[in-house]
Amino acid sequence: MLSFLRKNKTESAAHGTLQPVTKDIEDAFFQPTRALPAIEFRNVYLAFDDKVVLDGVSFKVRKGETKIILGRSGSGKSTLIRLVLGLLKPDQGEILVDGEDITYLSEAQMMHVRAKIGMVFQEGALFDSLPVYDNVAYRLHERDVDEEMVEEQVKRMLEFVDLEEAIHKMPAELSGGMRRRVGIARALVGNPRIVLFDEPTAGLDPPTARTICELAIKLRDIQDVSSIFVTHEMKNLEYLSSEYAIIDNEGKVVFEEEGERLCIINTEIIMLHEGKIIFSGKEEQLRASRDRYIQRFLNGK
Amino acid sequence: MNPFKKFLFELQETAFLVYYAFVRVFRRPVYLSEWVRQMDVIGVGSLPIILLTGFFTGGVLTLQSYDTLAYYGGQSETGRLVAYSLIRELGPVLSALMVAGRIGSAISAELGSMVVSQQIDAMRALGTDPYRKLVAPRIIALILMLPLLTVGADLFGIIGGGIVANSLFGLDYNVFLTSVRNGIATEDIIGGVIKPIFFGLIIGSVACHKGLSTKGGTVGVGRSTTSAVVLASIVVIIADFFLSRALQHILE
Ligand SMILES: Nc1ncnc2c1ncn2[C@@H]1O[C@H](COP(=O)(O)OP(=O)(O)O)[C@@H](O)[C@H]1O
Ligand SMILES: [Mg+2]
Numbered sequence: 001m002l003s004f005l006r007k008n009k010t011e012s013a014a015h016g017t018l019q020p021v022t023k024d025i026e027d028a029f030f031q032p033t034r035a036l037p038a039i040e041f042r043n044v045y046l047a048f049d050d051k052v053v054l055d056g057v058s059f060k061v062r063k064g065e066t067k068i069i070l071g072r073s074g075s076g077k078s079t080l081i082r083l084v085l086g087l088l089k090p091d092q093g094e095i096l097v098d099g100e101d102i103t104y105l106s107e108a109q110m111m112h113v114r115a116k117i118g119m120v121f122q123e124g125a126l127f128d129s130l131p132v133y134d135n136v137a138y139r140l141h142e143r144d145v146d147e148e149m150v151e152e153q154v155k156r157m158l159e160f161v162d163l164e165e166a167i168h169k170m171p172a173e174l175s176g177g178m179r180r181r182v183g184i185a186r187a188l189v190g191n192p193r194i195v196l197f198d199e200p201t202a203g204l205d206p207p208t209a210r211t212i213c214e215l216a217i218k219l220r221d222i223q224d225v226s227s228i229f230v231t232h233e234m235k236n237l238e239y240l241s242s243e244y245a246i247i248d249n250e251g252k253v254v255f256e257e258e259g260e261r262l263c264i265i266n267t268e269i270i271m272l273h274e275g276k277i278i279f280s281g282k283e284e285q286l287r288a289s290r291d292r293y294i295q296r297f298l299n300g301k
Numbered sequence: 302m303n304p305f306k307k308f309l310f311e312l313q314e315t316a317f318l319v320y321y322a323f324v325r326v327f328r329r330p331v332y333l334s335e336w337v338r339q340m341d342v343i344g345v346g347s348l349p350i351i352l353l354t355g356f357f358t359g360g361v362l363t364l365q366s367y368d369t370l371a372y373y374g375g376q377s378e379t380g381r382l383v384a385y386s387l388i389r390e391l392g393p394v395l396s397a398l399m400v401a402g403r404i405g406s407a408i409s410a411e412l413g414s415m416v417v418s419q420q421i422d423a424m425r426a427l428g429t430d431p432y433r434k435l436v437a438p439r440i441i442a443l444i445l446m447l448p449l450l451t452v453g454a455d456l457f458g459i460i461g462g463g464i465v466a467n468s469l470f471g472l473d474y475n476v477f478l479t480s481v482r483n484g485i486a487t488e489d490i491i492g493g494v495i496k497p498i499f500f501g502l503i504i505g506s507v508a509c510h511k512g513l514s515t516k517g518g519t520v521g522v523g524r525s526t527t528s529a530v531v532l533a534s535i536v537v538i539i540a541d542f543f544l545s546r547a548l549q550h551i552l553e
Contacts, residue, residue: 107430108325114427119426122419125418126420144329186423186427
């Protein structure tokens with residue numbers, strides 16, 4: 001059994017980034033720490049006054065996995081992400097990050113958890129008073145990193161989001177898509193192992209939205225980052241669950257369609273409705289679902 | 302929530318804000334450059350309006366009281382009256398009200414728009430404590446700068462009073478200055494500097510609290526800005542009464 005799994009692993013490595021279904025069982029054997037989910041919600045309950053937003057939500061995001069969260073606006077997607085960062089505390093239930101229970105950590109204790117997490121806010125949430133350079137460098141400046149290293153990292157990150165030319169601009173001078181990409185660069189500085197995207201493509205033109213999805217795919221497949229990707233755009237869902245990134249022979253990143261090989265892409269979907277998770281699984285399963293609400297969500301009618 | 306309960310709740314929140322801002326204020330990283338920047342914005346930035354306020358307040362004090370004093374033959378004491386009212390009351394209170402209007406509104410609008418555009422959340426997510434980075438430098442700058450501004454207002458008020466006394470009523474500058482010197486005692490000056498320290502704390506904590514508790518988008522920013530200025534001004538005036546009473550007790 002063990003040798004079988006081991007073989008499977010070498011094979012997948014040869015194929016670039018194949019992710020076998022047995023991955024978590026396999027991880028449990030060969031890399032015990034990988035078996036710990038990056039993020040886990042256990043029966044989380046949260047209400048604002050008497051409005052219940054999350055009503056017993058449980059799920060796990062495995063290491064290296066991308067979890068897409070679907071749901072209509074107001075269904076509590078942003079709230080759920082804010083809980084991961086400890087910006088809000090749940091009324092009941094537990095939240096674990098890398099196996100550590102963060103539910104009752106104080107603001108000061110949360111800081112080391114937040115250092116592992118990059119967050120892309122819904123509208124970018126750039127600091128208006130700082131130029132792009134200082135926005136992206138923010139985390140490093142807070143840590144008193146040497147300015148030379150800061151500059152190098154900022155340039156690398158801006159290159160990653162393809163915005164080198166904007167380095168000295170102020171946020172007010174940027175378009176919506178550029179702001180969002182600066183937000184991504186800021187979130188990724190310091191190489192966080194977990195990245196949270198809150199509707200990163202909302203209101204953007206299709207090519208920019210596509211670029212952002214490609215970034216998320218690269219993070220997942222090449223950098224092995226775990227992430228939560230909140231969206232309600234079906235295009236994003238399609239990209240993230242049908243394409244994968246590999247590095248070709250010339251060292252360039254290329255995106256390939258999944259084709260016939262099912263379940264190699266490390267992305268799952270959960271859907272929120274009225275505070276509960278009404279669906280959890282792969283894209284194929286979602287599309288095959290007979291639930292009327294889900295069908296309406298997918299097709300708009 | 303009834304209004305009284307709400308008031309107590311807000312008071313508690315404001316007290317917590319001050320506590321959080323200062324409890325770890327010297328833990329690294331210390332945002333010294335931020336402190337200096339705020340002192341510049343708040344202190345240097347407010348200087349012109351404060352000096353103007355002081356100057357014309359001193360002038361109008363002379364204008365309104367000279368005739369009455371002259372009626373009793375006490376026109377040589379004009380300087381005493383101007384200095385006494387300015388240093389004890391009008392200097393600290395008017396400076397505080399001007400700063401509440403100019404800086405209180407700016408602080409609460411800035412923090413409020415940072416809240417609604419999620420910049421505060423982003424800051425926390427990136428590992429910064431907004432109480433230390435945003436609240437503490439503003440309150441510290443107000444506490445340090447408001448007394449200095451008040452002294453400036455007092456000085457310019459006395460100058461303004463002197464100029465009006467001399468140019469409109471022909472009072473000699475020396476007479477005016479002698480009566481100023483006779484009129485003020487050390488405890489007036491001490492009291493006149495202690496008050497603005499408290500006023501600075503009040504303006505800073507009210508404005509930061511209102512700004513950070515902004516809700517409801519851009520409309521909410523307007524609301525919290527207005528209520529920050531109104532509340533800070535009223536609390537300054539109420540606190541002035543009790544501080545005056547306490548200072549009388551302590552200094553005399
Ligand atoms: N700070 C808050 N106070 C009160 N209600 C809130 C707060 N934040 C979110 N809500 C409510 O919680 C619900 C979920 O919000 P949110 O998580 O932002 O939804 P989504 O991101 O899915 O659009 C909404 O109905 C919203 O009105
Ligand atoms: Mg949202």
